[in-house]
Amino acid sequence: MNLHAIRAIYRFEMARTFRTLTQSIASPVLSTTLYFVVFGAAIGSHMGPIDGVSYGAFIIPGLIMLSLLNESISNASFGIYMPRWSGTIYEVLSAPVSWLEIVIGYVGAAATKSVMLGLLILATARVFVPYEIAHPLWMLGFLVLTALTFSLFGFIIGVWADGFEKLQVIPLMVVTPLTFLGGSFYSISMLPPVWQKITLFNPVVYLISGFRWAFYDKADVHIAVSTGMTLVFLGACLLVVWLIFRSGYRLKS
Template identity: 70%
Template sequence: MIVNHRAVASIYRFEMARAWRTVMQSVISPVLSTSLYFVVFGAAIGSRIQSIEGVQYGAYIVPGLIMLSLLTQSIANASFGIYFPRFAGTIYELLSAPVSFVEVVVAYVGAAATKSIIIGLIMLATAAMFVDLEIRHPVWMVAFLLLTAVTFSLFGFIIGIWADGFEKLQLVPLLIVTPLTFLGGAFYSIDMLPPFWRAVSLFNPVVYLVSGFRWSFFGQSDVSVGVSLAMTFLFLALCLAGVWWIFKTGYRLKA
């Protein structure tokens, strides 16, 4: 299969340029939000909760904060990136161009994942100004960062195809992903919950993402890192299958 590198690069550069045109919203806003989280959670709550499993509470919440931003930003970037051409009608030019659906997905998802990873790294640098951080497994930290960004950018791509209005672009991130992240151990260990609620939490897919990412920082996790990795790959496979089905059937692309 011959890949049209020029087409992929063109779409990728266009999507990245859009991020730099909205740098206040794309970069500065997440940094300010992170600082506020540390003021509220790190100072106010952290003064009452000294540590969790031997880790200072301010440092303990860093992986959860980054994961929260990574999920929401990946979905938002990818969903808006593909929805706007549908809204403006330029999607037909893309569909009629000599570009395969694989190249379209790689370009849009690659740009969305790149932007969310950059924001994640900026948040990590911001967090380091508030607390002492130790990353015990930096390679695995980067691996989880990449896998999560790509997976949820694919999920955002699906949402961008499914949505038939701007309000629906915010529906899944605000009403589903963000609550699941808060209830997925982003700011606490699920081992602190009663047995029944801990069992219920294991049905939350975000638990495995946060747990695996936190393990790469502190060597501690609520569930096995192998299970976390397997669940991430499972969701990635489901998203790839969803994107393949969309382009195979033309769902909401040609309507």
């Protein structure tokens, strides 16, 4: 394992984040803070508890997931797209570095940024809404697992995209709607029976449900199922990334 190469890629990507703190950190935190003000403090104060949890506290896991998924995809996709766009990817590919080491560097940096952002949003939520975390270690583990999974997904998008506009197509047109419909602001048990079954085809439901269980020991889907679905998606992303490097798809041409 070429640790020097991994560290070089990782440090380069992290340095880019700290050069653009307003865009990378401040903007997502501010956007999520507005959600807490509107839905948590304003609307939440007029709503009853859900599963014994106040509405303001109930939406915290969903809001963190909303930011985490979008930022993981955005960070990873932009991180690999820029070397492709500028042509510096050929320097990386010609270096004595394996595909796994390249992925660890880029995806590791993207996941680190997303975890930092998630923890900042969690700290910000404390200002507006009181909450407790029933399983803090599980919460942190699920946060890291989700960040890694969707950073891998973002890496795939960054390789697939052939223009800057395509970097935003999947996050805006697919991931964000699925997150809003995945129980970010409500429990799927509140839906009619037919829609409850349909909602289970939304993969984001399992992420939000598992993360919410770590906070309040309550979930729409059993925690084992949520973890299993996340690991399956992680494995599928790893397989696709391996196939990309094996075939050279949009990396060597």
